[in-house]
Amino acid sequence: MSPLTTTVRDTGTGPVLLVAGELDYSTAAELRRVVTGIDLGPGRLLVLDLGGLDFCDSSGITALIVARNHATAARADIALVSVPGPVLRILRVTGLDQVFRLEPGAGTRNRAVGD
Amino acid sequence: MCPIGPGPDRPEGEEATSTDAAFTALLEDSAEELYESAPCGYLSTLMDGTIAKINTTLLTWLGRSRDEVVGRMRFMDLLTAGGRIYHDTHFAPLLNMQGSISGIALDLRTADGGRLPALVSSVTKTDSGGRPLLIRTTVFDAGARRSYEQELLRERRVAEEARRQVEEDRARLQEALAVLQSSLLPAALPPVPGMEAASHYHTTSPDRLGGDFYDLFPLDGTRWAFFLGDVCGKGPQAAAVTSLTRYTLRAAALHDPDPVAALTTLNTVLHERYAMGDPRYCTTVFGVLEPVGDKVKVELASGGHPPALVLRQDGRADYLPTPGGLLVGILPTAPFTSARTVLAAGDTLLLYTDGLTEARIGEKRELFGDEALRDFAKGLPHTGAQQVVTALTGLLNSFGDGLDDDTALLALGVPTNRPHPANGTPT
CATH class of the missing domain: 3.30.450.20 (PAS domain)
Known part of the structure; x- marks a missing residue:
């Protein structure tokens, strides 16, 4: 079991949130708290880098929707990058691949993305 | 012994130490x-x-x-x-x-x-x-x-009363949960003329209301509607969404049984109710059955739900894809995709929630997955909806603790020997 870790970094286009570990019922609230605490302005892009995500269940999907709602409320955009295969599969089944901008990402967890 | 204090006639003015004085007092104390x-x-x-x-x-x-x-x-x-x-x-x-x-x-x-x-x-x-x-x-x-002993007794009575109260509250809560749970699922599936229907609900914790649901009900003299879905989360909040979902779909279907229309109504209702604050949504498959001759026409639509599996009489098993259907309730307007098929004698339509396909199996706890489900279905003797559900119930039980989510199953089949139920005439 790996706990959830989140790291926020600012780039020229907006904040990048690195999400690593397991995103489930016990950790989703933490991601929701972190993501809704991120300050966003109109036209900014919130990037969630999921490259380090080992596990994501429906609570995690809810947290991603919370992130999207947070960005939408601020008239900002949101993109998911480096989405792991299993998470991508869930996003396709639930139709969320049409709702989130998905980007292949940088290939490594630590490189800046979204710019 | 009863200790004795200095006597009243203690001698005064002596130059004795205090100990001596006490001894003197003691000695002069009469029996x-x-x-x-x-x-x-x-x-x-x-x-x-x-x-x-x-x-x-x-x-x-x-x-x-x-x-x-x-x-x-x-x-x-x-x-x-x-x-x-x-x-x-x-x-x-x-x-x-x-x-x-x-x-x-x-x-x-x-x-x-x-x-x-x-x-x-x-x-x-x-x-x-x-x-x-x-x-x-x-x-x-x-x-x-x-009084100390009586205080102990009193506290014990208070503790016993508190324990009795807790047990009574717990019993009342379980009764309420059972009633609520039973309002989320049909007590029994109604008989559909020319069809066999079977269902199963596997719960991972009896104390927590599950978020899976299904239903089967008549629309008019010739058609029947069904749905199966999964509300995000568990517990009372999820149960409230399940309840709203079930009764919205039932009412929507009576108003307009078109599957996309029913899901669109549900999407509007859920989004309006839960747009603010904590997002609540569900995935669901909604469909309509229309018996035509020896066959049954099926039209269904999916909102973010895993695709239905169709088991054919000849041993084939294929998913009925509904790509692009979105989770119900997260956006003000949502795309839903419909699909059609026809069930002939020996065919069964299987709806399931992702507790089944997301189960973890084996020592490596690998995902059971869509492919394994289809392979399992292909290996089944295609003898009817009840047998399919029975076989899948056995499969779910074999997962043990690899099955960590509630799972609902609904199978709708056309039997090879078509029964003529006495009460099968739709009203």
Whole structure:
């Protein structure tokens, strides 16, 4: 079991949130708290880098929707990058691949993305 | 021993140390004084209980004078009614048998009607021939100790009452949960003419309301509607969404049974209700059955739900894809995709929630997955909806703790030998 870790970094286009570990019922609230605490302005892009995500269940999907709602409320955009295969599969089944901008990402967890 | 304080006639003016003074006081303390003002009660009675001698301490406690007691009252007359019964049935017989008895709790009655809890010890004095002459009794004030014991008893009663209340509350909660849960799922599937329907609900925790749901109900004289889905989360909040979802879909279907229209109505309702704050949504497949001749036409739509699996009579098993259908309730308007198929004799439509396909199997806890489900279905004898559900129930049970989510199954099949149920005529 790996706990959830989140790291926020600012780039020229907006904040990048690195999400690593397991995103489930016990950790989703933490991601929701972190993501809704991120300050966003109109036209900014919130990037969630999921490259380090080992596990994501429906609570995690809810947290991603919370992130999207947070960005939408601020008239900002949101993109998911480096989405792991299993998470991508869930996003396709639930139709969320049409709702989130998905980007292949940088290939490594630590490189800046979204710019 | 009863400690004795300095006597009233303590000598004054001596040049003794304080220890010497105390010793002197002790030595000059007469036996009579020691008896009368001891910090415990003394009394001596004849063998019939008549009080022959009693000390001042006990008289003070009882609020009586020596004259009204000595030679006039018996020891049992000093006891409360309860104390007397205990004295007659236990205290006196034991004393008679053993010649002494120690530390017995008895309640004495004071002159003003009050109760004096006491610890009583008695010894029988005999003559040289061993014949009993009199009984010597000491009485200790047990008021403080008794109230401590009563406090313990009271607290125990309070604790027992609290525990009883908790158990009663728990029973009431479980009853409420059971009633609520039963309002989320049909008690039994209604018979559909020319079809066989079967369902199963696997719950991972009986105490928590699940978020999976399904239903099957008549639309009109010729058509039937069904749905199966999964609400995000668990517990009362999820159950509230499940309830709203179920009754919205039922009402929407009666208004317009088109599957995309029904899901669109549900999307509007859920989004309006849960747009603010905590997102609540569901995935669901909604469909309509229309028996035509020996076959059944199926039209269904999916909102973010895993695709239905169609098991054919010849052993094929294929998903009925509904790509692009979105989770219901997260956006004000959502795309839903519909699909059609026809079920012939021996075909079964299987709907399931992702507890089944997301189960973790084997030592590596690998995802069971869509492919494995299809392969499992291909290996089944295609003999009917109930057998498909029974086989899948066995599969779910074989997952053990690899199955960590609730799972609902709904199978709708056309039997090879079409039954003619007595109550099969739709109304």
